[in-house]
Amino acid sequence: MAKPAAEDSGQDKVRETSATRVYVVLRNEILTMKLPPGAALDEAGLAERFDMSRSPIREALARLSAEGLITTLANRTTMVAPMDFARVPEFLDALDLLQRVTTRLAALHRTQDDLVRIREAQKAYERGIATSLKTGDSLPMIEMNYEFHMTIARTGRNAYFEELYRRLLEEGRRMLHLHFEYKASEPDVNVQEMASDHTEIVRAIEMRDADRAERFAHEHAEQFKGRFMEFLDRNITAGIPLTYSPGSRER
Incomplete structure (x- = not known):
């Protein structure tokens, strides 16, 4: 049985809020180099750190990737974008x-x-x-x-x-x-x-x-x-x- 639309909307809003929080924290840490270039970003580790499921973590990482702040390698390893001086x-x-x-x-x-x-x-x-x-x-x-x-x-x-x-x-x-x-x-x-x-x-x-x-x-x-x-x-x-x-x- 499908979930009521109102319930789906509420869950989407919670997930969006959680993803935004993760995005803001990680973005700030990347820009100030608390997360240095080349640092690995593990979904499981981030989910544990932020005490949430992997879904909002993935959404946050997608936003960071779109801004060029993180990159995903061919082997699916995600890391902070390097700085090639x-x-x-x-x-x-x-x-x-x-x-x-x-x-x-x-x-x-x-x-x-x-x-x-x-x-x-x-x-x-x-x-x-x-x-x-x-x-x-x-x-x-x-x-x-x-x-x-x-x-x-x-x-x-x-x-x-x-x-x-x-x-x-x-x-x-x-x-x-x-x-x-x-x-x-x-x-x-x-x-x-x-x-x-x-x-x-x-x-x-x-x-x-x-x-x-x-x-x-x-x-x-x-x-x-x-x-x-x-x-x-x-x-x-x-x-x-x-x-x-x-x-x-x-x-």
Whole structure:
């Protein structure tokens, strides 16, 4: 006998809530590298950890996979997506290009309503930095940085550039966590300094100055690149398994 529709709906809602909780916890742990690149994710172990069935665990893992934060190998082993620092220069070049074009288009096409949203996103980013500096948790800054740049990308009104840029920003979130840890270690770091690049970008968009907007977007990307390479030179991440060879697990 089929279950009543109301009962099915209630069970679906519970499963969705459980899956969301697992997704949020694991996502936060991946972005802050509490779960390091290459860490194995076992459904049975996660079900025991969260004290729930495997169904919401699978749903949470599917969402993480869609965001590129986890990967499943040919032997069905699920693991946190690796970080291959050998390709960092390629990533940073692509980020620079997409950041320049989306910011330039935003300056050309923005409306007054767009400008309100961009300013709000900038204020939220500054609040995120303040929270991250106060708590030592990079997530508020990471999330608000993503929202700021995606607000600008949407303002450019080119869905193809927007989608490509979104993928880069999502892939770069863990790099931004490492960058934050590096910046937060400086004795005189403050909100104004960390937000200054964004402030200049907003001003250029306000002025509808496409050349200026593109230039500051490029300088912002170059500054991130320089700081991140300094971070790597200090070898702070020596203990983190940043690269992974799938063949080594499948033998």
